[in-house]
Amino acid sequence: MTKYSIAVDIGASSGRLILGWLENGSLKLDEIHRFENKIVKKGDHYCWEVEKLFQEIKNGLKKCFEMGIKPDSIGIDTWAVDFVLLDENDQPITEAVSYRDPRTDGMMEEVFQLISKERLYLETGIQFQKFNTIYQLYSIKKNHPEILEKAKTFLMIPDYLNYLLTGKKANEYTNATSTQLVNAFTKKWDHQLLDVLGINKDMFQEIKAPKTVLGTLRDELVSELGFDMEVILPATHDTGSAVIAVPEQDGTIYISSGTWSLIGTENYFPICVTKALDYNFTNEGGIDYQYRFLKNIMGLWMIQEVKRNYNDEYSFARFVELAEAAKDFKSIVNVNDDRFLKPDNMVQEIMNYCVETGQPIPSTPGEVAKCVYDSLAVSYQDAVKEIEEIFEKQFEKINVIGGGCQNEMLNQLIADVTNKEVNAGPVEATAIGNIAAQLMALGEIQEINQARGIIKESFEVKKYLPAQPVKN
Template sequence: MEKYFAAVDMGASSGRLILGENENGIIKLEEIHRFENGLKDIKGHLCWDTKYLFGEILTGLKKCKAIGKIPSTIGVDTWGVDFVLLDENDNLIGQAVGYRDSRNEGMDKEVYKIISEVDLYARTGIQKAIYNTIYQLMAVKTQNPNQLGNAKALLMMPDYMHFLLTGKKTSEYTIATTSQLINPNTKSWDYELIDMLGYPKEIFQEIKVPGTSLGNLRKEVSEEIGFDCEVILPGSHDTASAVLAVPSNEKNTLYISSGTWSLMGVEAMKPDCSKESHALNFTNEGGYNYRFRYLKNIMGLWMIQSLKKELDDKYSFAELCEMAEESSCVSIVDCNDERFLAPKSMMDAVVTFCKESNQPEPKEPSDFARVIYHSLAVCYKKTLAEIEFVQNVKYQKLFIVGGGSNAKYLNELTAKETRLTVSVGPTEATAIGNIIVQMLAKNEFSSLEEARRAVAESFDVKIYG
């Protein structure tokens, strides 16, 4: 009898429910449900529609029932840093404001009045990004103090989805580390730091590791979808799940989890909170079994997604790649410049950067696509040099996983710029990693190493360079 494991993988632009099964060491996937996602303007703030998102999870589960493929377990992963606040009746306080919202502007300065940026990094090992939970909470404290005062619980986005499924409040380790409020040595909330910042300590839930069972679905949920199943915490941060699906057990494995964001780094067994690491703005996010994802957040395919939308979705991503190859525009932008985080016009932001840096301005859609793809590849090259410097390791191979691995032109540029052998795939790395944790919890694999060997055998990869 087939045994199915359901991964709900929510990205910033889309989500999906994928079923996985283990057939004699071969992982097989089936996409059951796909849905759109995106930030909505609600009363002047960019917010997530949590009611809609949870409804899409239920829709996916109902589809499983309809085709007779009932998952034995389910786990949810999402992007990092965003959260909800709940009151004493477990109702939402305010909206689920997204990380691209302008409320975070200037909140770094407010935090640094209490603790310096250098000391904060030494304490948490998390790179500075103005959208980190630590700064978002300062925005709530500064702009809506009553919300924080009335809060009884803080749940990161996947933790909230798990709560809606089970009624149990927890903080999964990998997603919690994106908050910049976790001590990398104790692997728990830094309550001293939280107290210093004036955030209520009681709203932070107990940390649970990937593979933890939350028990079965709430009665109301199981009755609505027509069956019951167990909820198991995956690596709830999507990058934590994606890294698990990198098909390599080598000690020094360099990867890019490529999607809306490009997360480029290595897996480490201990954090690096050194001044050198801070100066290069690397982060030490939590991974499976207390590994660390030592990486850098790069703006990623958000830029090309924004361009596609600005062009009224006239071109597919594949067409934009092909068009970019035909362009002769040689300009390069800094993908990590904050102007590209949430511009009203990505094209205008690119043109402005080129003007300010005395480079030719892109004019045609093909020019903009080439500038973005080439700039990403150059950024990967720069990040490679930084990783090799701080890790004191020379890399020969780069693994690219995730939806962005379909960008053939970007893969070619990456191989050319980095001069590495680039191994590309699997595409659905995040869902695979999510499913792997569930399978490990149910003894489908004896170890992560065995699971990664199964990934290598189950999915085709392409080699560039």
């Protein structure tokens, strides 16, 4: 009997419920429901509307029921680092504040006064970004200590949505590692670190691995939806799910391309050496306790903001066409500069950067887009060189996955600047990886290598070769 799994995949701008099942050895997908997600201003902070997100999950499940499909399982993945705190009555006492909120400005430097940057990296292996959970919590401790005194439960965004589904509390491993509060070697919450920071370690839940069956739906949800199902932990960090769907790992660097670009490779142990620290690489948790050794790069957030600044006059496909027409324009910005994290106007910020660095200033939508795509390609090129330096070997291929892999211009740019074969696909990598983890938990797929073999045969992957190969 066919087993149906639902992947709830929520990103920074939208969410989807995608139905997945095996049919004659091939993995099939069907998008059931799509909805908007955005940051809103609540009081002094920029926040996610998690209650609305939960309602949209229920709306999608009701659509399933109307289609005559009763899923066997559901798994939720979202972005990382953000969280909700609950009080002794399991009521939220914080909004789900976004990582783009400025409350963490200066917090990283203050934490370094308590624990050195080197020790923090040696213990957690996590990339330094000013919005990491550790700095969000430290900001609360400094500015609103009464909140942490009341807090009895710490749940990251997918953990909280799972709690609303099941009434069960757990912190899932792949997302927990992004907090910079999990020991890279023990894979548990680093209690020594929490003590140094003065953060209550008792509010953190047991860390559970992907493929864990968390439970079934609350009774009231079963009555509302008309069916019950198992809630299974995928890799709840969306990049963790996406990496599951990289068809070939050996000799391959992956780029998970979306609002953020995550570039790296899968590894069996954390790399917490000085060079990895200097290059700001991270060792996030992956499926089967593997490590995602990668770097976070700003990604297509920049072109999303450019599109918004031009009042959505141009589609993403049109921006690619305009950029190709502006082929002679060449200016490069540092996409990882904090000024691009949440500027008032992305187009103006890009122009300002070019002025300050003495480069040609983009004056048309096509030139702005060309600048963004060229800059992303250069940042990927730099990251590839750093990975090869750390691993002391050459990687043969780059596999671009996720929605950004549909940008053929950027794929070709990556092939050209890195002088490597680029494989683009699968597009729905995050949902595919989410469903694969559920099907492994259900016994439909035996292990990760079998899952990747099925994925490779089920979805299209396009190949791009360097236009003018150069000798190394």
